[in-house]
Amino acid sequence: MSTPDTPLAPDAAAPPAPDETPSVLPEAAATGGQAQAEAARAPRSPGEPLGVVLVLTVAYAHYAQHPVVAGVLRGMGAVAAGLIFATGVKLLPALRRNVLGPAAAYAFAALMFGCIALLRVPLPWMLAGLGAVCFTLAWRRLKP
């Protein structure tokens, strides 16, 4: 791949940018208002943020070899990782009120973390396995 001289050109060929991050069901709300947070960051015109991000990406591709740029990006990456980890930490207290009960909810969250982050089990397997278990347990607990 070669970096084009006109960084904005691919923007024209880009698919329509999303207005908002899609989520399958109202889970985002259930897990701590992620939806609102993401809606607040929604763009004014959909193509605009994509253009900004692409300019930055092409610039990164071009200067990634430069030691200071590489350092800056590593620092930004450390913060991005921290931000997302913190999002997860902030979701933890809500699990105390989960229908599965606090102990089971925390155990399932830990199991998911272990399998996905440490053992690198593919997501479809986890959802088909652990997802089905969680759904079934919740279904039974919600018996009217």
Place this chain on the structure above:
Amino acid sequence: MTPAVVSAPAGSDWGGVLAQFLLLSLLSIGGAISTVPEMHRYLVDQHHWLSNEQFSAMVAIAQAAPGPNLLFVAVLGWGIGGALGMLVTMIGILLPSTTLTLAAARWGEARRDTRGVQAFVTGLAPLTVGLVLSSGFLLGKPSYGNPWLLATMIATVLVCVRTKVNPVWLIAAGGLVGAFVG
């Protein structure tokens, strides 16, 4: 020059990339961030198209820029294959979301008080939390070998949990730290 790409997918692999992102779009419980672990597994661990460091840098770029989080998918797509890569990954992640998933979301919204939807939403909430924590952990991989970067990551978690500071300032501060000790 080709700095951002370790080894781009061959022509025949683009169908696989599209299929992977279509599937991932359907499985995106809990929003864009919870898709990070599976993208990382596919792009970094399985195919080695991106290094840990490139993957984290690209997500950081998308986080630093204004706009929806989902744009990190466009950046990763660009990283593995320029405009074509971006087109394939964005079509993959957006096509089901704008059709099937939207319909499913409406269907679920209309029945949000039913037992099945409740069981799905609350039953899978612990898994969503596990996925978001996994995303943070995996994005931190390039930082674990450098005490300064590790400290930056830990400090970010603490600041972000305890205060309401705008993340953009934290990312800028991280860039500054990285310029000297990254």
